[in-house]
Amino acid sequence: MDKTLLLKHIVDELKTVHQSAIDAATRAYETATDEENAPEHKYDTLSLEASYLAQGQAQRVAECEEDLSLYAKLDIKHFTSEDAIALGCLIHLVDDNDNDKYVFLGPAAGGLKFQFSGKEIIIVTPSAPLGQALAGSHVDDDVEVHIGGEQKVFEIVAIY
Numbered sequence: 001m002d003k004t005l006l007l008k009h010i011v012d013e014l015k016t017v018h019q020s021a022i023d024a025a026t027r028a029y030e031t032a033t034d035e036e037n038a039p040e041h042k043y044d045t046l047s048l049e050a051s052y053l054a055q056g057q058a059q060r061v062a063e064c065e066e067d068l069s070l071y072a073k074l075d076i077k078h079f080t081s082e083d084a085i086a087l088g089c090l091i092h093l094v095d096d097n098d099n100d101k102y103v104f105l106g107p108a109a110g111g112l113k114f115q116f117s118g119k120e121i122i123i124v125t126p127s128a129p130l131g132q133a134l135a136g137s138h139v140d141d142d143v144e145v146h147i148g149g150e151q152k153v154f155e156i157v158a159i160y
Contacts, residue, residue: 001160018064025057067108081139093154
């Protein structure tokens with residue numbers, strides 16, 4: 001697995017998310033400042049609500065920029081089967097039903113799913129329950145985690 005290409009793909013995905021956030025923030029700002037949305041009476045809150053939305057969208061843009069910054073600083077390490085799982089590791093898991101799951105332990109953007117080399121990969125952060133369970137584990141270890149109110153067990157098949 002070419003982790004340099006994987007990291008580039010993650011950054012490209014994050015740039016797409018960032019651009020979507022910029023577009024949403026722009027639309028929210030335009031709505032908040034549009035003359036047609038000026039209050040007609042003291043109970044007309046459309047422009048106030050639009051300004052709250054614009055502020056939230058601007059915050060989302062800042063979060064996306066922070067995510068991009070963290071991934072720009074991430075060193076690519078090629079893990080071997082002897083290494084412990086750490087930040088920047090791609091992990092191949094198998095659950096009790098023999099379903100494959102590929103997880104990238106990243107510094108930010110937890111929950112982002114994307115396709116790479118024919119596999120669906122999800123980013124998990126070290127603060128997430130699965131990230132906490134995986135950190136420091138090794139190939140052939142079993143990890144238990146509570147996800148969505150149920151206990152799941154995953155075997156670590158490989159790391160990259």
